[in-house]
Amino acid sequence: MNAKKVNIVSGYILEEESALTLAELCWTCQAPAETMIRLIDHGVIMPLEGNNSRQWRFHRSSLVRADKALRLKRDLGVNLAGTALALELLDEIDDLRKQLNHYIDRE
Amino acid sequence: MDYKDYYKILGVEKGATQDEIKRSYRKLARKFHPDVSKEEDAEVKFKEVGEAYEVLKDPEKREAYDQLGSNWKAGQEGFQPPPDWEQNFDFGGGGYTQGNAQDYSSFFEDLFGGGRAGGQYYQSGSAGQGGFQSRGENVRAKVMIDLEDSFNGTTQSLNLQSPEVNEQGQVVNKQRTLNVKIPKGVKEGQTIRLAKQGNPGMGGGERGDLLLEIGFKPHKLYTFDGKDIYLNVPVAPWEATLGAKIDVPTPDGKKVGMKVPADSQQGRKLRLKGKGLPGKNMGDFYVVLQVTLPPSSDPKVKAYNEKMRDEIDFNPRSYLF
Numbered sequence: 001m002n003a004k005k006v007n008i009v010s011g012y013i014l015e016e017e018s019a020l021t022l023a024e025l026c027w028t029c030q031a032p033a034e035t036m037i038r039l040i041d042h043g044v045i046m047p048l049e050g051n052n053s054r055q056w057r058f059h060r061s062s063l064v065r066a067d068k069a070l071r072l073k074r075d076l077g078v079n080l081a082g083t084a085l086a087l088e089l090l091d092e093i094d095d096l097r098k099q100l101n102h103y104i105d106r107e
Numbered sequence: 108m109d110y111k112d113y114y115k116i117l118g119v120e121k122g123a124t125q126d127e128i129k130r131s132y133r134k135l136a137r138k139f140h141p142d143v144s145k146e147e148d149a150e151v152k153f154k155e156v157g158e159a160y161e162v163l164k165d166p167e168k169r170e171a172y173d174q175l176g177s178n179w180k181a182g183q184e185g186f187q188p189p190p191d192w193e194q195n196f197d198f199g200g201g202g203y204t205q206g207n208a209q210d211y212s213s214f215f216e217d218l219f220g221g222g223r224a225g226g227q228y229y230q231s232g233s234a235g236q237g238g239f240q241s242r243g244e245n246v247r248a249k250v251m252i253d254l255e256d257s258f259n260g261t262t263q264s265l266n267l268q269s270p271e272v273n274e275q276g277q278v279v280n281k282q283r284t285l286n287v288k289i290p291k292g293v294k295e296g297q298t299i300r301l302a303k304q305g306n307p308g309m310g311g312g313e314r315g316d317l318l319l320e321i322g323f324k325p326h327k328l329y330t331f332d333g334k335d336i337y338l339n340v341p342v343a344p345w346e347a348t349l350g351a352k353i354d355v356p357t358p359d360g361k362k363v364g365m366k367v368p369a370d371s372q373q374g375r376k377l378r379l380k381g382k383g384l385p386g387k388n389m390g391d392f393y394v395v396l397q398v399t400l401p402p403s404s405d406p407k408v409k410a411y412n413e414k415m416r417d418e419i420d421f422n423p424r425s426y427l428f
Contacts, residue, residue: 007286008262008286008287008288009285009286009287009288009301009304010287010288010290010301011287011288011290011299011300011301011302011304011317011319012290012299012300013290013292013293013297013298013299013300014297014298014299014300014318015297015298016386016387017300027242028245028316029245030242030244030245030315060300061298063298064298064318064320067245067247067318068142071140071142072140072142072143075136075140075153075157076133076136076137076140077133086143090142090143094296098330098331098332101330101331102330102332102337102339102395
């Protein structure tokens with residue numbers, strides 16, 4: 001046991017934190033604004049409100065989604081349209097899995 | 108260190124062409140990508156495949172690897188590369204590898220270097236001198252919690268590896284243990300953000316964040332969908348037909364009396380509002396009725412059912428014809 005172990009860190013539930021601006025989103029995703037705008041163009045993430053990029057506000061979950069999209073793009077060498085498609089299919093699989101769970105017998 | 112058979116990892120023959128290696132790598136990368144795969148050790152496998160490809164895609168590195176590898180079996184311990192193995196190749200200075208060498212195994216690092224290349228980066232600038240500065244990377248991890256943990260809140264102990272720079276300017280993987288508070292009401296698939304608990308920045312830049320994805324361990328009774336919780340509850344055929352009052356265990360560990368309405372078909376969902384996961388917007392608890400038949404080996408059950416068959420006019424399949 002060492003002393004470092006004792007302190008407990010607490011965080012926030014990302015999805016319940018306040019909305020992000022484009023700048024904050026880029027900062028936490030460590031990606032340039034151009035990349036984010038391309039993600040928005042492909043419908044990977046969507047601003048909650050705001051008419052132009054200065055006023056845009058994003059739900060915190062956009063952060064996780066943008067991150068995931070960028071990882072897929074980088075690791076698998078797919079383009080953004082392909083990434084967007086993969087993410088949508090993954091979402092669908094998740095939903096179906098959840099529905100399936102309700103039917104699986106737990107003896 | 109252990110010898111790693113990169114050909115076996117990529118599932119190709121030793122004589123495979125570069126194209127075959129590329130194809131196999133791409134296929135496996137898609138299969139094991141941690142964002143795609145549901146397998147527990149997907150991340151480990153994904154890294155292994157990436158490491159193997161990093162070597163085999165490069166004809167020069169592949170040749171070097173082939174030379175030293177032929178006499179060793181995978182997983183054999185105590186592997187040491189012969190002292191002059193890189194005589195004809197120049198990998199030892201590090202920096203040769205574009206990939207993130209810290210992510211690879213010590214086998215890889217010993218052969219092709221890597222960490223040292225990064226080290227120079229770190230040394231070159233420090234805060235205030237106008238040198239190179241950047242924020243540390245965000246780190247992602249997944250924790251599995253029990254349903255009860257979301258109801259009560261809990262503290263989970265995590266072991267994390269993060270690359271840090273030592274006095275020699277080398278990047279070393281440091282193990283650290285974090286005790287993380289899991290807030291009450293967290294839902295499956297949500298992410299807990301721990302500010303500045305990610306990887307350290309370069310040149311005095313601040314640490315990245317730690318992003319913890321929450322997964323729920325399967326529960327022996329309940330299933331989950333976001334903030335809602337489901338429970339299959341068996342009912343006898345007469346309870347479903349006549350209606351009944353039954354006791355149901357709620358996810359918060361209590362017991363609640365519930366009215367089953369008359370003429371409830373198999374699979375009917377009954378909602379208990381606000382009895383799902385707690386939190387700012389509470390979830391609901393759904394009881395799903397499962398009509399369960401008593402066994403016909405019981406003579407009484409048999410007699411009653413025969414009586415129903417003979418006396419009740421009911422054709423459940425009338426709509427089929």
